[in-house]
Amino acid sequence: MKKTLIYVALIAAGIAVSCQTKPSETSVVSADSFGEITIAMIDTDSIFTYYDMADDMRRELEAVEKRLTDDLQRQVRNLQSEGQKLGTDVENYKQIGHTLTLSEQRQRETQFNNRDEQLQRRQVEIQQLEQRYMQQLMELRAQKNQELEDKIFSFIETYNKANGNFSIIMSKARSSGTLYSLPSMDITAPVLEAMNAEYKTIRKK
Numbered sequence: 001m002k003k004t005l006i007y008v009a010l011i012a013a014g015i016a017v018s019c020q021t022k023p024s025e026t027s028v029v030s031a032d033s034f035g036e037i038t039i040a041m042i043d044t045d046s047i048f049t050y051y052d053m054a055d056d057m058r059r060e061l062e063a064v065e066k067r068l069t070d071d072l073q074r075q076v077r078n079l080q081s082e083g084q085k086l087g088t089d090v091e092n093y094k095q096i097g098h099t100l101t102l103s104e105q106r107q108r109e110t111q112f113n114n115r116d117e118q119l120q121r122r123q124v125e126i127q128q129l130e131q132r133y134m135q136q137l138m139e140l141r142a143q144k145n146q147e148l149e150d151k152i153f154s155f156i157e158t159y160n161k162a163n164g165n166f167s168i169i170m171s172k173a174r175s176s177g178t179l180y181s182l183p184s185m186d187i188t189a190p191v192l193e194a195m196n197a198e199y200k201t202i203r204k205k
Contacts, residue, residue: 037167040160041181043188044173047152050192053199057144064140068133075126079119086115155195163190 048054093108100108160166164187172178172186 038165039168039170039185040164040166040187041170041172041178041185042156042191043186044152044171044176046188047192047195048148050196051148051152051199052196052203053151054148056203057148061137061141061144065137068137072126072130072133075129079122079126082115082122083119086112086119152195155198156191159191159194163194 090112093112097105097108156169160169169187170176170178170181172181172188
């Protein structure tokens with residue numbers, strides 16, 4: 001791996017600090033305060049996209065989302081089916097209601113009202129369930145993202161100590177604010193290869 005060495009020379013400058021008691025006092029930054037600095041770049045977008053652990057986490061989240069969505073859709077279908085059945089029963093009652101006694105009519109109508117109220121309560125419960133499922137997914141995504149970030153940062157620190165010992169490793173993702181860097185500074189490929197190799201051994205356990 002080619003390591004790009006960047007020498008940062010700081011010009012010693014006297015900075016006058018204005019104050020009433022020490023008007024002539026200066027603060028000096030030494031040129032060798034930082035010494036020799038080496039910088040490397042990593043495309044974190046590529047890491048999050050092609051790291052096998054990230055791919056497994058995405059699959060896990062998709063599986064959970066599918067399970068919750070399927071359950072919600074099943075309950076909605078059951079509610080719709082019960083609503084349709086209630087509508088059919090009401091229509092049938094309208095056809096034969098005049099043949100029933102007043103007591104039987106009241107009994108049927110009470111039953112219909114109770115069923116309708118149950119359906120309305122069930123509809124509210126499903127809406128609340130949908131909100132809980134959405135919150136559950138959001139929390140799970142946040143948890144997985146945090147686990148992934150912690151793992152990536154930890155690995156890069158370990159990798160750097162063993163392979164590069166760079167002074168600074170910066171992100172070259174689009175959102176990082178880095179406008180340009182020399183291609184020779186990019187260590188994404190070897191880092192990603194090492195990350196996947198390590199994760200492969202962990203996944204087998």
